[in-house]
Amino acid sequence: MTRLLLRGAQVITMAPHRPGSERADVLIDGDTIAAVGDGLDPTGAEVVDVADRIVLPGLVNAHLHTWQTALRGVGADWTLADYLGRLHGAVAGRYRPEDMRIGTLAGALSQLDRGTTTLGDWCHNTPTPEHTDAALDGLRAAGIRGVFLHGTPYSAADAAHPVSEVDRLPRGPLLTVGMAVRGPQLSTPDAAVADFRAAAERGLVVSMHQSGGAPGPAWAAVRAAGLLGPGTNVVHGAGLTEEWVKILVDAGASITCTPENELGQGHGIPVTGQLLRLGAAPSLGTDTDAVAPADVLSAARIALATQRGHDHERHRQDTGSFALTTTITAKQALTWATTEGARALGLDGRVGRLEAGMQADLVVIDGSGPNPLATALYAGAGDIEAVMVAGRWRKRDHELLDADLGAVREQLRRSAAHLLPHVPA
Known part of the structure; x- marks a missing residue:
């Protein structure tokens, strides 16, 4: 299984026993978070430099x-x-x-x-x-x-x-x-x-x-x-x-x-x-x-x-x-x-926090500052550099992956053209 080490970010784990934000690495094994901590061993893992970034739960x-x-x-x-x-x-x-x-x-x-x-x-x-x-x-x-x-x-x-x-x-x-x-x-x-x-x-x-x-x-x-x-x-x-x-x-x-x-x-x-x-x-x-x-x-x-x-x-x-x-x-x-949100959907044992054993669902925000919590809260779509779901990148370098966006836009346009005439003025 693929192992990834996200190195050097300001990490917002949302785990109750950890600081609001901390400089840490995130080790991912397949679809699961294996560890969160400072100076994790990179042996056998692809290392991704996320210094000057904020990483938080999806x-x-x-x-x-x-x-x-x-x-x-x-x-x-x-x-x-x-x-x-x-x-x-x-x-x-x-x-x-x-x-x-x-x-x-x-x-x-x-x-x-x-x-x-x-x-x-x-x-x-x-x-x-x-x-x-x-x-x-x-x-x-x-x-x-x-x-x-x-x-x-x-x-x-x-x-x-x-x-x-x-x-x-x-x-x-x-x-x-x-x-x-x-x-x-x-x-x-x-x-x-x-x-x-x-x-x-x-x-x-x-x-x-x-x-x-x-x-x-x-x-x-x-x-x-x-x-x-x-x-x-x-x-x-x-x-x-x-x-x-x-x-x-x-x-x-x-x-x-x-x-x-x-x-x-x-x-x-x-x-x-x-x-x-x-x-x-x-x-x-x-x-x-x-x-x-x-x-x-x-x-x-x-x-x-x-x-x-x-x-x-x-x-x-x-x-x-x-x-x-x-x-x-x-x-x-x-x-x-x-x-x-995870609790509301019955998934609080799987997502919503970055800690060992949870699913590797996370967001990388392109930005840093004296208050990482505020930087994350104030982020817009353009600040979202990368998104991972179950250990797989779904967005990277500000671009969605594995999606034919041109085809999606055209199909959505055709759907709108069919539906809009039925919207009462």
């Missing part, structure tokens, strides 16, 4: 609808009602399997380009098995680590999730499967309980949207059935009461915020502060390229700045002045985009 985008990539930016001025009516109501039914494939492939490649190595692909435009299989094919072709969250088009509130479709889906070294259900906000109590139970019986992450309103009776039914737990992932969470956020946190559930989308479309204020007050933290997603940028580091910065703004305002109301000490750090924001 980023995790825990919530993205990649199938919408061909419509990038079309909904920049849409409210949530516009998005639901125009994209789901008018356009989703026009998708062909080939549109699902190219949207997913292009969306996943875009994530790799921006340093995301693990993607929670929330695919809820699957009217036929052919649509599902095409989306899966696009995800596999990109070479990203993917959690394919199988969803369905919006349907009756009492319809249970089609678990036979979930059961037939293939898994692989880089591909796991979860369930993207309508969830208690949009389902009857019986249907919500059935969906949660099906996920629990299969050991799958069950993910659902919840925003723009208080939790309904189906939430209480799921809780009474004892089905809330670490495999529960709530997307957005805006509108949940303090009591319900605590219930979810105490159960070990995760909440994924998509802050730019939530603030811009009207989901509600991100629940970052509610989580932090309970000693918990959000994972992050970018939701949809049709509405918001696909950059999870931007999501981290927006979530950080938004919550700092609320904290300053609360302090100003209490004392007449902004806070004199920072309430949240850059390192915390990076955990939201790495370790918390």
Whole structure:
């Protein structure tokens, strides 16, 4: 197996027992991190000089609808009602399997380009098995680590999730499967309980949207059935009461915020502060390229700045002045985009940290400075020099590898040309 030694970088391991950043080497054996430390023995390894670089765990985008990539930016001025009516109501039914494939492939490649190595692909435009299989094919072709969250088009509130479709889906070294259900906000109590139970019986992450309103009776039914737990992932969470956020946190559930989308479309204020007050933290997603940028580091910065703004305002109301000490750090924001994302997708034992035994998923940032944590958090796509997934370079010297980008662009253009005429003005 191939052994690589990344030598001399400022390394951000995100491991709880190590410094925020440190000068270290990273030894990779095949698809696994063998060691992280200073002056590691290079015997038998290809040595890659990464001095004056920052190495950190691959980023995790825990919530993205990649199938919408061909419509990038079309909904920049849409409210949530516009998005639901125009994209789901008018356009989703026009998708062909080939549109699902190219949207997913292009969306996943875009994530790799921006340093995301693990993607929670929330695919809820699957009217036929052919649509599902095409989306899966696009995800596999990109070479990203993917959690394919199988969803369905919006349907009756009492319809249970089609678990036979979930059961037939293939898994692989880089591909796991979860369930993207309508969830208690949009389902009857019986249907919500059935969906949660099906996920629990299969050991799958069950993910659902919840925003723009208080939790309904189906939430209480799921809780009474004892089905809330670490495999529960709530997307957005805006509108949940303090009591319900605590219930979810105490159960070990995760909440994924998509802050730019939530603030811009009207989901509600991100629940970052509610989580932090309970000693918990959000994972992050970018939701949809049709509405918001696909950059999870931007999501981290927006979530950080938004919550700092609320904290300053609360302090100003209490004392007449902004806070004199920072309430949240850059390192915390990076955990939201790495370790918390891994936990939300059920992969916290495999990715999200750089330490021995973890998968070799990492990002190399072209840059250095007195504060490597801030340099990493402020990085843009142009700063991402290299990306590795399972010990294999997917981006190197600022260029994506093993991808015919010309063909991808042309297929995406043709898909957009097919779909855009169906977007209502």
